[in-house]
Amino acid sequence: MNPPGLSAGAAGTSPPAIPHLGIDPFAISFFDDPYPAHQQMREAAPVVYLDRWNVYGVARYAEVYAVLNDPLTFCSSRGVGLSDFAKETPWRPPSLILEADPPAHTRTRAVLSKVLSPAVMKRLRDGFMAAAEAKVDELVARGSFDAIPDLAEAYPLSVFPDALGLQPEGREHLIPYASLVFNAFGPPNELRQQAIERSAPHQAYVTAQCQRDNLTPGGFGACIHAFSDSGEITPAEAPLLVRSLLSAGLDTTVYGIGAAVYCLARFPDQWARLRADPALARNAFEEAVRFESPVQTFFRTTTRDVELGGVVIPEGEKVLMFLGAANRDPRRWERPDSYDITRKVSGHVGFGSGIHMCVGQLVARLEGEAVLTALARKVGAITMSDEPKRRYNNTLRGLESLPVTFTPA
């Protein structure tokens, strides 16, 4: 499976060679410190080839942005993980939105866009802010705790499943299910294999929860089903669209909030700026999404021979986009390795870009803003009380444990 960029053409007309790199972007050692490898890929060429998994890779901002914004050439319907749905049976029925192309995607995307619109966020805002204040009050009273389970997980769990309209029973399956989904985008390594082997109870829970009868009226889930009454989607499609919120709506925000708290704990100067002006909370969260890029990678599959970055990628090839590397590309960002809560961060690809850009991004931002606003108002100092521990996932970057002490403001 040699990319044609390496084959010799006529003298003077041969395209530049595509560098072959030995990097395994799904290895534990990579997850421990991806930044040197990100830099190596960015500096090697606009397009690289990763021999470990026989995929093309793009790590510069310009090429990642280009791939994200040409969804007909770089399609999603053949899977946004390594597995090519044209060659392998997907581990679960494909998503009707994430793993779909226009025109099918256009219809389902429109429904979720309406369910998660700015107008809907306005109605949720006060409740989400109050829940964050209550959570931070509780943690300030405790003093020392683990910011991952006790804040980054506990806060989204206190607001999102209710907003979705889930039954109280069985919610312990939510984070393991999401972890499974994001591990499954990776290659057949131990993380993916183990996740799928243990998936049956989580899949059973999610399948049941997506049914109309199990969803509380007024929640996101019931709103999705209501679109099957008006004909925008079919009754059979509605549960699979609810599944998208269960897959992508919780764990991602856990990692996002965890990233923000980790940034504020590590960079006291930025924490001081946030305390001085809590109105920066929303941008401080957004910058944490750029800086840590909780969703590190997604794949696309080429639908035709396509020129990208001066080389040709043949039809039917997997292209791995390094969102985290693009978000720290010095070609696009000044001081890319600095966490700066006043940065103009618009244009980062932490939520993707183009037609597949995270449809739940407004929920994520609302949660992030709520938590950081409450922290800025109520916490004087955030001190790390022990070494943080990393959590390993083929797609998501974040922590397993972040022991901290909150001093009251």
Place this chain on the structure above:
Amino acid sequence: MTTITFIHPDNRSETVEAEDGATVMLAALTHGVDGIVAECGGNAVCATCHVYVDDAWTSKLEPVSDDEDALLDGTAAERRPNSRLSCQIKVQPALAGLVVRIPDRQS
């Protein structure tokens, strides 16, 4: 290049030479005009590039699409008849002299 003027809530104005084919949102970001946040980067998701178009210009713009209309219902500042999302306004020579006002908040 097309001249566009942004007026801030404190009535301070900034005039930029915007690249034709770009959006008014991108022109603001490119030229460092504050107050256009554009959280979603121009993907018509977020409604944080809200502007009030000067009355002389509202009828010269492409009409509001259904998607933009729905997003405008979620703007942080009050929606008015001349509210638009600046990511949906394409810069073109016919808009030379366009004036838009930036609301006091975007989120």
